[in-house]
Amino acid sequence: MRFLLFVSGLCAALVSVARAQTPAAAPPQPDLAAMQYFIGKWACAGTNSRHPGVVSPSTFEAAKDDSGPWVVGHLTVYAPSGDAVYRSYDHYTFDPAAKQWVDVGVDSAGGYAVSTSPGPTGNVWVWHDLGLQKDPSIVSQSDTTLTVNDAASYTLAWTYTPKDGTTYHQEVTCKKKA
Numbered sequence: 001m002r003f004l005l006f007v008s009g010l011c012a013a014l015v016s017v018a019r020a021q022t023p024a025a026a027p028p029q030p031d032l033a034a035m036q037y038f039i040g041k042w043a044c045a046g047t048n049s050r051h052p053g054v055v056s057p058s059t060f061e062a063a064k065d066d067s068g069p070w071v072v073g074h075l076t077v078y079a080p081s082g083d084a085v086y087r088s089y090d091h092y093t094f095d096p097a098a099k100q101w102v103d104v105g106v107d108s109a110g111g112y113a114v115s116t117s118p119g120p121t122g123n124v125w126v127w128h129d130l131g132l133q134k135d136p137s138i139v140s141q142s143d144t145t146l147t148v149n150d151a152a153s154y155t156l157a158w159t160y161t162p163k164d165g166t167t168y169h170q171e172v173t174c175k176k177k178a
Contacts, residue, residue: 046172
């Protein structure tokens with residue numbers, strides 16, 4: 001009888017250990033097809049009505065992350081001298097539970113942001129910044145509208161209002177590099 005109890009206890013312990021060592025099933029990979037358009041290298045230039053006549057050249061590069069659930073984007077903005085003055089790193093994915101796209105970003109100025117979008121409607125994406133980090137000089141900012149112009153060009157546009165109460169418009173157009 002003692003032997004049967006010992007064998008039963010041993011079997012239960014082995015099953016428990018086997019369960020503990022079995023990794024949980026990985027969640028299904030999100031469908032990133034809607035982001036496929038942005039994969040690649042882009043040359044961008046933007047204007048800001050607060051600084052008329054100044055064009056900020058930049059590059060944007062996006063690739064699918066090897067781990068699967070993310071598209072990773074890297075933006076570099078250049079000064080007229082050609083020196084990089086700002087960099088941002090964004091991770092984009094689709095959250096099937098919330099039924100929305102998510103952009104988690106950090107930048108070289110110590111900034112961070114999370115934005116969401118319901119996804120494209122025709123050729124337009126609208127991104128809403130959740131406002132986790134506030135620039136104390138900015139009172140309000142609109143959602144960012146991304147418009148796919150054609151197979152090799154898109155435009156981002158938004159407005160913002162600093163403490164002086166003036167609303168400014170910023171626009172960036174990116175063209176696919178060959």
